[in-house]
Amino acid sequence: MYVIVRAFNEGPVIRDSLLKLRERFPLTVVVDDGSWDNTVEESLAAGATVVRHPFNLGAGAALQTGLRYVAEQKSPIVATFDPDGQHRVEDLVRLVDMLREQQLDVVIGSRFAGRTEGIPWHRLMILRAAMLFTAATTGVRLSDPHNGLRVMTGAVARTLNLRQDRFAYASELVAQLKTLRLKYAECPVTITYTDYSLGKGQKTSNSVRILFDLLVGWLMR
Amino acid sequence: MIIQIFLSGLLISVALFAGLQRTSARIIRYGLLVTVAVGLVFVWAPDQSLVIARKVGIARGADLIFYTWVVLTIALLLFLYLKIVRLSRTLTMLARALALRDPLSPAKRSE
Numbered sequence: 289m290y291v292i293v294r295a296f297n298e299g300p301v302i303r304d305s306l307l308k309l310r311e312r313f314p315l316t317v318v319v320d321d322g323s324w325d326n327t328v329e330e331s332l333a334a335g336a337t338v339v340r341h342p343f344n345l346g347a348g349a350a351l352q353t354g355l356r357y358v359a360e361q362k363s364p365i366v367a368t369f370d371p372d373g374q375h376r377v378e379d380l381v382r383l384v385d386m387l388r389e390q391q392l393d394v395v396i397g398s399r400f401a402g403r404t405e406g407i408p409w410h411r412l413m414i415l416r417a418a419m420l421f422t423a424a425t426t427g428v429r430l431s432d433p434h435n436g437l438r439v440m441t442g443a444v445a446r447t448l449n450l451r452q453d454r455f456a457y458a459s460e461l462v463a464q465l466k467t468l469r470l471k472y473a474e475c476p477v478t479i480t481y482t483d484y485s486l487g488k489g490q491k492t493s494n495s496v497r498i499l500f501d502l503l504v505g506w507l508m509r
Numbered sequence: 510m511i512i513q514i515f516l517s518g519l520l521i522s523v524a525l526f527a528g529l530q531r532t533s534a535r536i537i538r539y540g541l542l543v544t545v546a547v548g549l550v551f552v553w554a555p556d557q558s559l560v561i562a563r564k565v566g567i568a569r570g571a572d573l574i575f576y577t578w579v580v581l582t583i584a585l586l587l588f589l590y591l592k593i594v595r596l597s598r599t600l601t602m603l604a605r606a607l608a609l610r611d612p613l614s615p616a617k618r619s620e
Contacts (some may be wrong), residue, residue, distance in 0.1 A: 349604075353605045355608065504590070508591060
């Protein structure tokens with residue numbers, strides 16, 4: 289099984305994060321989204337394969353690149369994991385077990401079914417609003433659609449086609465769960481917010497951008 | 510009379526440019542041609558703008574032209590933005606193809 293790790297200027301943390309991850313999941317591909325720090329060198333030093341965007345394209349574009357890469361490797365199971373310290377490897381193990389045991393197509397982590405540590409109130413409000421918005425626009429009710437910890441079958445990874453380059457991809461992915469008639473479930477996970485991850489993560493203002501990108505995507509269908 | 514000739518020349522140039530643009534969507538080309546035709550009518554028969562303005566509940570012909578200009582500008586901006594998004598998607602596919610062509614692995618690095 290392959291784990292896709294998207295990274296943009298994650299030099300200070302990515303080596304430790306990958307070393308922990310690769311103890312359980314050795315096949316890891318880092319999609320470097322045009323970093324200008326030492327993310328690539330640190331990822332290679334941790335033993336990961338690196339696919340490098342020539343310039344910054346966005347989180348959704350990086351995920352789609354990772355999906356294309358693992359599709360070429362014919363991986364039976366594919367996971368996504370953030371390197372900024374928010375995700376836990378033991379949670380990923382439980383997601384994989386759930387996918388296998390319940391014969392699902394996709395399992396998505398949920399911090400609201402599980403736990404969050406150190407989440408600021410405004411981030412919480414935005415995630416709740418995103419949940420309501422995604423449910424209203426896609427008809428898929430997930431408690432945490434913007435959770436980056438996901439596991440899917442290789443067949444799903446080959447089928448998904450994310451056209452949203454930035455953070456709006458999360459809503460697009462949820463919409464494709466429905467259009468592709470996939471069997472999905474949520475798994476409780478713990479998300480730990482640190483000063484580093486809060487500095488790296490989505491900004492509050494991004495929510496307006498996500499709405500705008502989704503509207504443009506809808507116009508271009 | 511000078512300004513009317515100048516504006517007419519400008520509008521006709523726009524029409525010729527739109528007609529020659531084979532890559533533009535047909536609706537955009539036709540939309541531009543209609544806009545130019547209406548513009549020419551208003552340039553040479555400005556009283557007509559007042560007649561139409563009154564029919565749609567606007568007091569002055571100049572206001573009608575101003576409102577129309579605002580709407581057309583917004584439509585044009587939206588069209589240009591969508592075009593940029595399409596180009597951006599093409600660029601993403603190109604960048605992805607480049608990235609996937611040459612993945613880096615620790616083994617390659619040590620060679």
